Amino acid sequence: MPASQQHDHNHCISTAMDTARTLCEQRGLRMTPVRRRVLELVWQNHKPTGAYDLLAQLSEEGFNSAPPTVYRALDFLLELGVVHRISSLNAFVGCDHPGHEHDTGFFICKECGNATELPAKEIKKLHETLVKKFSFSIETSNHELTGLCQNCKATA
Amino acid sequence: MPASQQHDHNHCISTAMDTARTLCEQRGLRMTPVRRRVLELVWQNHKPTGAYDLLAQLSEEGFNSAPPTVYRALDFLLELGVVHRISSLNAFVGCDHPGHEHDTGFFICKECGNATELPAKEIKKLHETLVKKFSFSIETSNHELTGLCQNCKATA
DNA sequence: CGTAAAATTGCAACATTATAACCTAAGGAC
DNA sequence: GTCCTTAGGTTATAATGTTGCAATTTTACG
Structure with missing residues (x-):
């Protein structure tokens, strides 16, 4: 059984989304559709995911899909603290204990x-x-x- | 006074070169001109240096200068343990205490x-x-x- | 020596990751 | 509504790193 199924991963995601929404409200920031979807994808993939992989997934769903779209969303989420960048992999993962970390x-x-x-x-x-x-x-x-x-x- | 002049940096470099040469001899590896020069440049720059910066410096000196040249040299030096990669900077620095680290x-x-x-x-x-x-x-x-x-x- | 195998380099093309610049559209404050 | 700020769209390009193959150099060894 892959690690991604060892727990109720949907619960992870929804918790993460709730946290992100709350943080946005607290700071007067906007959780827009692209940002929300990027965050969901990062969580769904469960593994560190490259920006261009995310881009491809967005594209399949009919989202606009030029690199700046996903990089801007990622920058926002990094700043919010709900996503981290793993520099040795050039990839992004969801953070499960955000805040100002x-x-x-x-x-x-x-x-x-x-x-x-x-x-x-x-x-x-x-x-x-x-x-x-x-x-x-x-x-x-x-x-x-x-x-x-x-x-x-x-x-x- | 810049940090690069707070010590006898030429001494650093020559020590590093000696160490590298010794490691090569011990392991039956070759310290070729390009490899030697890349290692010297990494040390001379004193700060983390990008592969393409090194490439430009090699080029000025009349070395062959296509990306694989410098990446191969860097791979060799990384493997030897005399250079490290700083992934958050995509840059390389000399190691001052090599071995099998x-x-x-x-x-x-x-x-x-x-x-x-x-x-x-x-x-x-x-x-x-x-x-x-x-x-x-x-x-x-x-x-x-x-x-x-x-x-x-x-x-x- | 001389020849074969291995390691290194040259070279061209390409792949991946990330950013710049500039404009349009949407959302909120008044 | 009007203005202002923020977000997103679009195109192009920069920065970083890799693949594949041919040519050369070095080494090993008979």
């Missing part, structure tokens, strides 16, 4: 491609550890790990 | 653009912390932090 961490399975976001608490701890050790004023931190997830390790 | 961490100053590699020991500790906490079998870890370096913080 600047530190991110992912575990990326080499086998199945799933990217699991590390718990905010752990990331924060890592960040703080690093702040203490170095005389930099750290603003953001991002951590990307690769290896095998528990599932793939077991079946390997 | 898979875990990397950088502090990238938003102001001056310098990327400082975090001490291997610290990175290793971070990595181990994460290994213990999660049931993934982690193979590589990369950590990228942004903020202000001590220098830029002081002069700001």
Whole structure:
């Protein structure tokens, strides 16, 4: 059973959409159709998804589909904090604990491609550890790990 | 005084070149002119440098200069462990403590653009912390932090 | 040596990811 | 409604990275 089916993923998505809507309301921002659909797609794919993949999916649904469309939507969602960019993959994933979060961490399975976001608490701890050790004023931190997830390790 | 002049940078470069040459000898690999020159350029620039910047510099010097030339050299140097890729910048930097190292961490100053590699020991500790906490079998870890370096913080 | 195998490089084309510039349309404030 | 701001449409282009194949150089080895 793929990881994407180990839980009620529709519930994930609807929660994520609710959160995004709420954040928009709080900040006086607009959750437009394209933005909403991009966010849904990011969640539905469940795996890190490239901008051009999203673009293709939008296109199939009759949305306008030039690169700026999807990049603008992604920029908005990144800013809102409901999506993260995984720079080692040039891909985007939904965030399951948004807010005003600047530190991110992912575990990326080499086998199945799933990217699991590390718990905010752990990331924060890592960040703080690093702040203490170095005389930099750290603003953001991002951590990307690769290896095998528990599932793939077991079946390997 | 720019950070690049706070130390004997030529010494850095020659040390790095020596190390690379030694690693090549140990592993029966060839340090060819292009590879050597790319490594020198990466070090000379002192800041994370894009592949196409390196390509332009090679070109000025009369080297062959099509993208594969520089990407192949970079791949070789990455594999050798004497260069790292900073994925959030799509750029490359020299490694000052090579060997067979898979875990990397950088502090990238938003102001001056310098990327400082975090001490291997610290990175290793971070990595181990994460290994213990999660049931993934982690193979590589990369950590990228942004903020202000001590220098830029002081002069700001 | 001389020849075959392997590694490296040259080269052309192409693929992927992302942005710029400029204009039109939609939504909200008054 | 009018104005202003924000969002989206469109075209083109920039920036980054890869593939495939031929030519060359290096190495291994009889």
